[in-house]
Amino acid sequence: MSDDIYREIILDHYRNPRNKGKLPDADVSIHDSNPLCGDEIDMHLKVDGSTIKDIKFEGRGCAISQASASMLTEMVLGKPLTSVKDLSKDDILENIGLTSLGPARIKCALLSLKVLKLGMVKYYSDRDPDSAKKLQDDSKGL
Amino acid sequence: MQKHGALDVDKIREDFPILRRKLEGGKALIYLDNAATTQKPLAVINAIHDYYMNYNSNIHRAVHQLAEEATLAFEKTREKVAKFVNARSVEEIIFTRNATEAINLVAYSWGRANVGRDDKIVISEIEHHSNIVPWQILASEKGAKLEYIGVDDEGYLKMKEYSTHLDSNRVKLVSVSQMSNVLGTIIPVDEIIRMSHEKGIPVLVDAAQSVPHMRVDVQQMGCDFMAFSAHKMLGPTGVGILYVKKEILEKMPPFMGGGDMIKEVHKYETRYNDLPYKFEGGTPNIADVIGFAAAIDYLEDIGMDRVRNHEVELTKYAIERITGVKGVTLYGPRNVTDRGGVVSFNIGDIHPHDLATIMNDHGVAIRSGHHCAQVLMERLDVAATSRASFYIYNTKEEIDTFIGALDEARRLFKI
Numbered sequence: 005m006s007d008d009i010y011r012e013i014i015l016d017h018y019r020n021p022r023n024k025g026k027l028p029d030a031d032v033s034i035h036d037s038n039p040l041c042g043d044e045i046d047m048h049l050k051v052d053g054s055t056i057k058d059i060k061f062e063g064r065g066c067a068i069s070q071a072s073a074s075m076l077t078e079m080v081l082g083k084p085l086t087s088v089k090d091l092s093k094d095d096i097l098e099n100i101g102l103t104s105l106g107p108a109r110i111k112c113a114l115l116s117l118k119v120l121k122l123g124m125v126k127y128y129s130d131r132d133p134d135s136a137k138k139l140q141d142d143s144k145g146l
Numbered sequence: 147m148q149k150h151g152a153l154d155v156d157k158i159r160e161d162f163p164i165l166r167r168k169l170e171g172g173k174a175l176i177y178l179d180n181a182a183t184t185q186k187p188l189a190v191i192n193a194i195h196d197y198y199m200n201y202n203s204n205i206h207r208a209v210h211q212l213a214e215e216a217t218l219a220f221e222k223t224r225e226k227v228a229k230f231v232n233a234r235s236v237e238e239i240i241f242t243r244n245a246t247e248a249i250n251l252v253a254y255s256w257g258r259a260n261v262g263r264d265d266k267i268v269i270s271e272i273e274h275h276s277n278i279v280p281w282q283i284l285a286s287e288k289g290a291k292l293e294y295i296g297v298d299d300e301g302y303l304k305m306k307e308y309s310t311h312l313d314s315n316r317v318k319l320v321s322v323s324q325m326s327n328v329l330g331t332i333i334p335v336d337e338i339i340r341m342s343h344e345k346g347i348p349v350l351v352d353a354a355q356s357v358p359h360m361r362v363d364v365q366q367m368g369c370d371f372m373a374f375s376a377h378k379m380l381g382p383t384g385v386g387i388l389y390v391k392k393e394i395l396e397k398m399p400p401f402m403g404g405g406d407m408i409k410e411v412h413k414y415e416t417r418y419n420d421l422p423y424k425f426e427g428g429t430p431n432i433a434d435v436i437g438f439a440a441a442i443d444y445l446e447d448i449g450m451d452r453v454r455n456h457e458v459e460l461t462k463y464a465i466e467r468i469t470g471v472k473g474v475t476l477y478g479p480r481n482v483t484d485r486g487g488v489v490s491f492n493i494g495d496i497h498p499h500d501l502a503t504i505m506n507d508h509g510v511a512i513r514s515g516h517h518c519a520q521v522l523m524e525r526l527d528v529a530a531t532s533r534a535s536f537y538i539y540n541t542k543e544e545i546d547t548f549i550g551a552l553d554e555a556r557r558l559f560k561i
Contacts, residue, residue, distance in 0.1 A: 010558045010559065040515070064529050065499075
């Protein structure tokens with residue numbers, strides 16, 4: 005089973021994370037952690053109009069949480085910020101190629117998506133509270 | 147049962163039904179998460195079963211036969227606990243839900259009455275959250291301060307720092323663990339208590355990790371309060387024990403108001419019950435307290451010195467084997483006589499949760515994470531560690547499998 009999880013691509017994103025670091029002129033930054041594991045993720049977003057123009061993450065934790073965050077940043081860079089609301093648990097698990105994770109480890113894989121969705125809501129709640137409320141209600145798995 | 151020499155582990159293992167179960171893929175269970183909770187022998191499971199099957203009843207009130215039998219069995223456990231830790235009397239033994247509740251009881255009852263503005267409570271950097279958070283709550287409520295005894299790089303408490311803390315005349319309580327649940331360090335509580343008592347300061351000992359694994363004698367140690375949990379010593383979950391010296395307990399206000407802790411209740415006033423019932427409001431966890439008696443009998447039959455010796459042997463072997471594995475960082479004292487059966491480590495850049503997942507493939511149950519000791523994790527400058535912890539039913543062969551799984555993790559992560 006571990007052979008299926010700790011594949012080359014997961015280890016590569018764990019050891020050579022993409023889009024990792026600070027984003028000094030970020031429009032929105034958000035932090036969350038997984039109390040079970042202590043995994044931590046910060047997401048920083050630069051938004052141009054409604055598009056994610058730049059995205060960086062910081063964090064520490066297991067290979068699954070960090071690789072998942074790295075892959076997620078690649079997945080959403082250049083996309084409309086509101087498209088984040090439609091990303092589901094399965095989208096993430098398919099993206100990282102881990103569809104058979106147990107309930108404990110699934111939280112590791114999904115932490116970065118949770119943080120990104122919180123970031124999206126925070127971005128709009130500072131600018132357009134009504135649509136932020138709607139985004140929060142519509143957002144899957146928040 | 148044989149009373150001397152090495153444990154007959156094969157025979158002991160027969161008493162634990164869970165050790166015979168197979169995990170996914172037909173793997174044998176190798177249970178190395180004993181610092182979190184231990185497995186239960188059949189005698190404990192049967193005692194709980196027998197209570198529900200034959201004499202389930204509420205205690206202390208009714209006069210019917212079932213109530214008498216249940217009360218007798220419940221109070222018999224209190225006697226066994228008192229004897230096990232050598233308390234002077236059963237009045238000094240209070241049943242709670244767990245060690246956490248026992249410490250909270252002291253913080254809410256004794257703490258509120260005795261700690262005031264600018265007073266200090268001294269704890270250490272190795273503490274479990276259960277011996278940190280209740281004091282933070284009390285300190286913020288009262289405007290008091292929390293002071294930490296630091297830990298050195300090998301996992302020993304800095305006794306000089308402790309001595310300096312005691313120089314302040316504002317210290318109202320010292321509260322320390324007797325054994326670290328992460329580093330395994332056995333803390334010199336005798337010395338800590340001696341120094342504290344010289345200044346007239348009471349000491350609480352968090353014995354959740356020590357009482358299950360070594361002989362602990364409250365009179366010899368001289369502690370004022372001691373907390374531990376049944377489920378870490380073969381007993382059921384949901385039973386904690388608070389020991390308090392009688393002269394202190396007599397002056398403590400009640401913790402939880404309700405039934406069973408009263409003598410008389412009138413419209414605007416209540417006379418509280420005698421010790422220890424004054425501190426046991428509401429129907430207690432009768433079945434599990436009764437089950438706990440069987441756990442104490444089981445450990446008494448083996449003898450706590452033999453339990454300790456077995457764990458020292460296993461720990462010594464585990465440390466020898468693990469230090470031979472490439473990329474391993476080991477935490478805690480190197481001298482096994484200074485530590486309990488707990489081995490915390492990291493390997494390369496493998497996060498403990500990833501390691502635990504790989505271990506699980508081999509049927510090996512270890513713990514990974516911050517072990518409810520985030521203050522210590524910050525001190526060690528790690529986010530988490532992996533932890534293997536042993537008990538009476540573990541074997542050197544199991545440690546070999548554990549080491550084999552470590553090698554497999556190194557292969558997967560190319561370390």
